[in-house]
Amino acid sequence: MFTWFHRFGSAPFVYRAAGAVAPWLAGGCAIALLAGLWLGLVVAPADYEQGDSYRIIYVHVPAAWMSMFVYTVMALSSAVFLIWRLKLADVVASASAPIGAAFTLIALVTGSLWGKPTWGTWWVWDGRLTSELLLLFLYLGYMTLRGAFEQPRTAEKAAAMLAVIGIVNIPVIHFSVEWWNTLHQPATITKIDKPSMHISMLRPLLLMVLAFQLLYFANLAVRVRTGLLRREARSSWVAELAAKAAGGTGYATSGGTASGITASVRNGDGSPVSEQGAPRATDHG
Amino acid sequence: MGELAEFFRMGGYALYVWPAFGISALVLGGIVIWSARELKQVRIETYGKARTARRRRT
Numbered sequence: 001m002f003t004w005f006h007r008f009g010s011a012p013f014v015y016r017a018a019g020a021v022a023p024w025l026a027g028g029c030a031i032a033l034l035a036g037l038w039l040g041l042v043v044a045p046a047d048y049e050q051g052d053s054y055r056i057i058y059v060h061v062p063a064a065w066m067s068m069f070v071y072t073v074m075a076l077s078s079a080v081f082l083i084w085r086l087k088l089a090d091v092v093a094s095a096s097a098p099i100g101a102a103f104t105l106i107a108l109v110t111g112s113l114w115g116k117p118t119w120g121t122w123w124v125w126d127g128r129l130t131s132e133l134l135l136l137f138l139y140l141g142y143m144t145l146r147g148a149f150e151q152p153r154t155a156e157k158a159a160a161m162l163a164v165i166g167i168v169n170i171p172v173i174h175f176s177v178e179w180w181n182t183l184h185q186p187a188t189i190t191k192i193d194k195p196s197m198h199i200s201m202l203r204p205l206l207l208m209v210l211a212f213q214l215l216y217f218a219n220l221a222v223r224v225r226t227g228l229l230r231r232e233a234r235s236s237w238v239a240e241l242a243a244k245a246a247g248g249t250g251y252a253t254s255g256g257t258a259s260g261i262t263a264s265v266r267n268g269d270g271s272p273v274s275e276q277g278a279p280r281a282t283d284h285g
Numbered sequence: 286m287g288e289l290a291e292f293f294r295m296g297g298y299a300l301y302v303w304p305a306f307g308i309s310a311l312v313l314g315g316i317v318i319w320s321a322r323e324l325k326q327v328r329i330e331t332y333g334k335a336r337t338a339r340r341r342r343t
């Protein structure tokens with residue numbers, strides 16, 4: 001059990017595994033996204049009450065759902081980091097924050113764009129909207145805290161604590177439509193016994209939820225790799241990767257080409273040169 | 286009106302539907318590109334540092 005944990009929780013293994021799964025997640029995301037957009041924007045009929053404005057649901061609901069899902073991942077991995085001091089958990093949490101914030105921002109903006117034609121207002125301080133806005137501030141607070149301390153270890157701990165405390169907001173967002181019965185409508189999909197959506201409208205919604213989910217995991221894989229490299233810059237496995245990259249095996253193959261790494265130019269001695277003119281490896285040691 | 290024009294009109298809700306999808310694409314596309322660039326950048330920097338450190342040791 002512990003050897004398993006050690007092996008699969010080890011930084012080089014996760015770095016490699018994340019590089020291997022990222023392209024598959026991204027590919028699946030692209031397929032689900034195209035299918036969802038086609039079925040949602042073209043095939044699905046207009047709503048008898050809201051006309052075509054209801055189609056905003058295909059970005060609004062997946063984004064809102066992901067904003068809560070990503071926060072839950074962030075809070076749970078922060079708790080693991082605080083309790084068991086597992087560095088990988090902190091890397092996952094910090095890699096999740098920006099994409100979670102992005103989903104929250106999208107949920108708020110598309111909700112506003114939907115609210116105007118449906119409710120006649122861009123914004124109202126109802127329970128759902130206010131708690132979702134608070135969620136955005138929690139994400140932003142988390143990211144600000146991480147940069148606010150000179151000691152990175154202090155920053156990690158403080159941010160993780162904020163993430164854990166902020167989890168109380170998640171049930172508040174979820175139940176807000178029942179607690180404060182104001183403008184925002186209650187859940188549509190989770191009523192399995194009697195779905196209030198026709199299948200032609202529901203199918204694209206589920207595809208878009210899947211697409212957003214895959215997008216998160218693909219992005220998480222890329223960002224976790226970045227976080228691991230930063231955190232473990234001085235470790236031997238990174239040195240090995242660097243040595244391999246400088247050798248004949250090729251720069252891109254050592255880490256996987258998936259994450260948007262294009263071909264790299266080489267110097268005479270084989271050290272990689274950034275296309276954007278990044279600081280190159282020093283030749284005079 | 287053509288079928289395509291009708292599609293873009295979104296039953297009169299074009300001003301709400303298209304910005305909603307456009308902003309979502311912009312934000313998500315932005316974070317995907319930013320993350321990929323960041324990994325590339327960090328990889329180049331870390332590899333450079335790791336190589337220098339190794340050369341110093343030997």
